[in-house]
Amino acid sequence: MAKKRAVYPGTFDPVTYGHIDLINRARKIFDEVIVAVADNAVKNPLFTKDERIDMLKQSTRGLKGVTVEGFDELMVDYVQRKNINVVIRGLRMLSDFEYEFQMALTNRKLNDNIEIIFMMPKESYSFVSSKLIKEVALWGANLSQFVPPFVETKLRKAFKK
Amino acid sequence: MAKKRAVYPGTFDPVTYGHIDLINRARKIFDEVIVAVADNAVKNPLFTKDERIDMLKQSTRGLKGVTVEGFDELMVDYVQRKNINVVIRGLRMLSDFEYEFQMALTNRKLNDNIEIIFMMPKESYSFVSSKLIKEVALWGANLSQFVPPFVETKLRKAFKK
Amino acid sequence: MAKKRAVYPGTFDPVTYGHIDLINRARKIFDEVIVAVADNAVKNPLFTKDERIDMLKQSTRGLKGVTVEGFDELMVDYVQRKNINVVIRGLRMLSDFEYEFQMALTNRKLNDNIEIIFMMPKESYSFVSSKLIKEVALWGANLSQFVPPFVETKLRKAFKK
Amino acid sequence: MAKKRAVYPGTFDPVTYGHIDLINRARKIFDEVIVAVADNAVKNPLFTKDERIDMLKQSTRGLKGVTVEGFDELMVDYVQRKNINVVIRGLRMLSDFEYEFQMALTNRKLNDNIEIIFMMPKESYSFVSSKLIKEVALWGANLSQFVPPFVETKLRKAFKK
């Protein structure tokens, strides 16, 4: 049997416990999970791509079969180039569904060899979004339930600038 | 029995008949309703916080048990500092549900002593949003069914600048 | 200040940890919470109204300010007759929203003096429904995370018949 | 019988096969369909109004009963001034529903003589949005399934600037 590999693409601005939970779940299914960090200049991220890659590397240290890298092209082109045919997307209970479906169908039109599968994070992370976390971080909220400590530190620093 | 107090937080940019309807409904349940105007620089409001507070004060003049004030911190911190444990949020038939739930669950993680309750405005206001009103005000629409006359005047002035 | 009273109506077939969580949250806001068990012959409940009332009484024993009773008329008529003007409904993250809103607006047309407020159960109960529990109970699933032990026992007995 | 006329307003930034499919469907019902291109400075379109009008004209060339024009006022005022009482809106399977309804109800309050009807594009276009197309065009994706060839060329040029 060949190794089963899957890509988990996203902006991860910043990584949350929801993302980390999903990576762990994906690892139970696939032999290798590549977390792929999009540049995503359109979304105007708070952290640079390198910072986001570093945070993910630190968060997944020691997790066998997980690698982190950036990409700077159309997602389906990147996945195709890696010779992988499975893409993982998290589906939170709230708010993701329609956008994710719309994007998935668009990607399928662009390349129908790639299958997109959806996984659910633990329900206690099902409402955690990087966007909301940044909103409450702005006001100095305690973020220990949403992100790893070193990410919280980075968020505090970012909003002090 | 102690006085029952509740906070109704929001941006109110500007106040609509939907908000006013909700304040009246809340007053039937709680002895004191504090309308709390968020600074919300993130949303880049059309009116300053002071203008928004003034519009709410004028709209609720004579309503016993209703006070209006601004706040400039994490909502749950503000409510806790006021020693209140009930937060009211309006739930319009369309479009609010997911965001409100996501925000409510995030706030609950930040402070589980505070209960968030959702109330429905009158159905004829159930689709009225400050955002849509600003969009149509831009084109000089008649706003008399959405906002009090003095707010309409202020909107016209704002878009003439 | 007068006592603040609220009615929490439902079928409760059977009571779940989600319901119990909501009753506890309601108790933090209101001086008295009346859990009102609908006969609801239409839904063809698994347990008789008396059994459902008993399960709720046992589940809320010792909770100050909570009473349980049945009702057999139009909900708004019952609430009006009790001289109460607040009705509590739970809003689970999934699936309740539209039906609850539709019902609430219908009830408001029937009696606009009564305010319906929505509260959210703890997120780990946000997907628990009496209907789903009965479906998995049918197959002998372990129900300890969804219902109190004595309710689990009753469910097992019901499905052995 | 008088000619039946309808307006199909939008931003069309740029026109997609979904829009064109809808225009064809509308033509089966109405004698005359006026595609009305909003200036929509608020949305900060990629193409100027004139460019968008041109693309629509080119896309509907030869379609009997279809005209294209711009408008620069409140939509209901424009429609009223044209002496038309039917407005067509596309309803994609995903994501449009709530916004469209909210907007439609707001417009109805502004002018209740105008009826808004919703039509569905072919299901294979049901997820195609101008916004998503621009997102993938940015990365050089093949757009031949989403827009006419000359629109694809224009998109490529726009993103090369």
Add this chain to the structure above:
Amino acid sequence: MAKKRAVYPGTFDPVTYGHIDLINRARKIFDEVIVAVADNAVKNPLFTKDERIDMLKQSTRGLKGVTVEGFDELMVDYVQRKNINVVIRGLRMLSDFEYEFQMALTNRKLNDNIEIIFMMPKESYSFVSSKLIKEVALWGANLSQFVPPFVETKLRKAFKK
């Protein structure tokens, strides 16, 4: 110009003010509106098809261009046989959307010559459903805001049996 005709199919068990409002709106667009009452034995209606046709006839008496009739075959076959190509469906703000879309797409697969258009009832009827009305009628609720007086009388009689 030929007469524009449209079919408005449904179960109408019983007709509500929401249906009547929609028929009036449809009449502003089409020269002839045929209200088509499905037998719908599957849904096990409270009233017979003939009773439902009678109630609709009485409710639309005097409305020029409106006719009422029953049908007993696949909806698209019926519409095709009548040589009509427009079907009207009401879209209430709550709960209809997904089912209506699913049904519309299924019908389109069965006959792509028929266009289905969606119209919105007045917002104060946007939550009124025949099903909910029957639920509250069961308890003797005042139905004057939902259905014409003679329909209310028929509902009361039906639930007395």
Add this chain to the structure above:
Amino acid sequence: MAKKRAVYPGTFDPVTYGHIDLINRARKIFDEVIVAVADNAVKNPLFTKDERIDMLKQSTRGLKGVTVEGFDELMVDYVQRKNINVVIRGLRMLSDFEYEFQMALTNRKLNDNIEIIFMMPKESYSFVSSKLIKEVALWGANLSQFVPPFVETKLRKAFKK
């Protein structure tokens, strides 16, 4: 590397082109896909479990790595007993989302070793449901776009009884 196996459970009453599309997609990801037919007496299926298994076997004949079998216990118990940890569920664009999530979270509480992943059928099948197909089959609709010919024959026979 060990063989990757996944279970695709359902009622399949009857199998549709949507199901078959999903099985093909799953086969691209997993080495072995077990289609597991639930007895599901609760849903009162039109076809017996054996008939449904036969239809699936006939529909997947020649598909390497696909097996079909029935099960008669709690789904998570069945999957655990097979020593598999991945369950596949189809997610149609319309109507499935909330129920699927609720069920998935319930199953996760029952056994957190099992991961549920969601896959999307081809968009032209995204609205096809066994339930709707039975509704239109009742009226003798042409079903060739929804189900394989031999299933259409069986449906016709079933509704002639």
